[in-house]
Amino acid sequence: MLHFLAVNLNHYSMQDDEVLCNYQKGEERGVTLLRQLKTFAPEEVTEEIAAQIIDELKHDRLFSGRLKDLDIDCFGMNHSLEAVYDLAQECVDRKDWIQSITIQTVIEELAMATFTDHLQELDPATQEVLREIIHDEARHLAFGVRELSKIAKGNEAKIKQIHLRVLEIFIATLKDKRFTKDQIGRMNKTVVKAYTMHKTRLSRIGIKIPTVKEALFTHH
Numbered sequence: 001m002l003h004f005l006a007v008n009l010n011h012y013s014m015q016d017d018e019v020l021c022n023y024q025k026g027e028e029r030g031v032t033l034l035r036q037l038k039t040f041a042p043e044e045v046t047e048e049i050a051a052q053i054i055d056e057l058k059h060d061r062l063f064s065g066r067l068k069d070l071d072i073d074c075f076g077m078n079h080s081l082e083a084v085y086d087l088a089q090e091c092v093d094r095k096d097w098i099q100s101i102t103i104q105t106v107i108e109e110l111a112m113a114t115f116t117d118h119l120q121e122l123d124p125a126t127q128e129v130l131r132e133i134i135h136d137e138a139r140h141l142a143f144g145v146r147e148l149s150k151i152a153k154g155n156e157a158k159i160k161q162i163h164l165r166v167l168e169i170f171i172a173t174l175k176d177k178r179f180t181k182d183q184i185g186r187m188n189k190t191v192v193k194a195y196t197m198h199k200t201r202l203s204r205i206g207i208k209i210p211t212v213k214e215a216l217f218t219h220h
């Protein structure tokens with residue numbers, strides 16, 4: 001523990017660089033997706049989505065500022081996360097509100113779990129930035145859950161389908177040779193936590209999402 005702290009205080013590790021880069025790229029893609037989502041969302045929520053776009057733009061700015069201050073150069077996004085955003089892009093391209101709000105809510109859950117998991121590992125200035133962001137993401141997540149509760153009835157199959165696709169991405173990650181064992185271990189921990197929290201959260205509003213076992217079974 002002490003050794004870990006000493007290393008961290010001297011300089012950011014590759015792992016932290018990677019984490020911050022993924023955060024910033026995620027916010028950037030979030031903005032692009034939400035701008036499209038706003039064009040076909042139910043009219044009563046367009047104002048909330050507009051406010052969310054402003055939040056994500058602010059997050060992008062805050063993370064970009066930290067990357068600049070810490071002199072970190074980013075080289076793309078983690079492949080697994082990228083696949084999740086690509087799935088979201090596919091849903092907004094189809095202009096399918098149910099699919100889009102389903103994946104959007106998964107992304108917010110992932111963001112919350114990742115940000116909370118890494119908070120203690122980062123320097124005080126980044127922690128401060130992250131605390132502010134977590135506060136916004138919690139609001140975005142609540143918005144998604146509320147919207148899902150409105151449309152859940154009759155759309156169970158569609159909602160389940162998107163979660164199965166997300167699980168397939170995560171299952172593929174575990175076998176992805178582009179990641180080190182250590183990276184896979186860390187991602188797996190956060191993803192399992194996020195998915196478990198999401199499953200509980202959605203079950204409270206009567207939505208049953210598939211288990212990892214179910215995804216493995218469907219996949220084959």
Ligand SMILES: [Fe+2]
Pocket residue numbers: 027030055056059111133137
């Ligand atoms: Fe954000």
Ligand SMILES: [Fe+2]
Pocket residue numbers: 030056108111136137140
């Ligand atoms: Fe968000």
